[in-house]
Amino acid sequence: MIENRLFNTLTTIVDYFILNLLWVLTSIPLFTFFPATAAMFGVIRKRQLQKDSQGIIKDFFTMFNENFKQSLVISIYWGLVATFLYFDYIVIHPNSSIIHLILYIVLIIGVVLFCSISIYLFPTMVHFELSWKVVIRNAFFFSLMNPILTIVLLLIAAIGLAIIYTYPAMIFIVGSPLAYMIYYMSQMFFNQVVMKKEMD
Numbered sequence: 001m002i003e004n005r006l007f008n009t010l011t012t013i014v015d016y017f018i019l020n021l022l023w024v025l026t027s028i029p030l031f032t033f034f035p036a037t038a039a040m041f042g043v044i045r046k047r048q049l050q051k052d053s054q055g056i057i058k059d060f061f062t063m064f065n066e067n068f069k070q071s072l073v074i075s076i077y078w079g080l081v082a083t084f085l086y087f088d089y090i091v092i093h094p095n096s097s098i099i100h101l102i103l104y105i106v107l108i109i110g111v112v113l114f115c116s117i118s119i120y121l122f123p124t125m126v127h128f129e130l131s132w133k134v135v136i137r138n139a140f141f142f143s144l145m146n147p148i149l150t151i152v153l154l155l156i157a158a159i160g161l162a163i164i165y166t167y168p169a170m171i172f173i174v175g176s177p178l179a180y181m182i183y184y185m186s187q188m189f190f191n192q193v194v195m196k197k198e199m200d
Helices: 002-027 033-048 056-091 098-127 132-145 147-166 168-199
Strands: none
Touching: 002 033, 002 056, 002 168, 033 056, 033 098, 033 168, 056 098, 056 132, 098 132, 098 147, 098 168, 132 147, 132 168, 147 168
């Protein structure tokens, strides 16, 4: 019994390491970052729901192909929004005038909202079968519906990014556990939303 549990734990650790490695390697072209991340979340969802698995590698590339077009379209729009926000950050000087200060406050709100929606993008994308426009819309609503969860998820993501920034080699380890935590909590929230909707 204990040996089986230990074996399953070790197998899970190895699987998540392989998943993390696949995510990093397929994200190297940069424009495939969104499809690779969607694939990683998709594999995690499959394991969470205990669906039949063909193995980490095959599952990953199946999810990669399934989510490629949708996630690539979202990545283009997300890249444009991120560029716009960064450009505004460079241009706006809050100390120069009251107008700039107001614009800077609006910018901060925009950045927070952008990050909040981003944290739900991939869980929403792989959990529901939706068009890319509805994925973004639902991610927006989810970020507002449960602000406490949104803050917790943002903190988890921030800690993960801080670890990677401080120790770059940790990117080969941190990615999949981070995605697991984000999806696990998002899934519980999604289930509550769906259950409430069915009761109504």
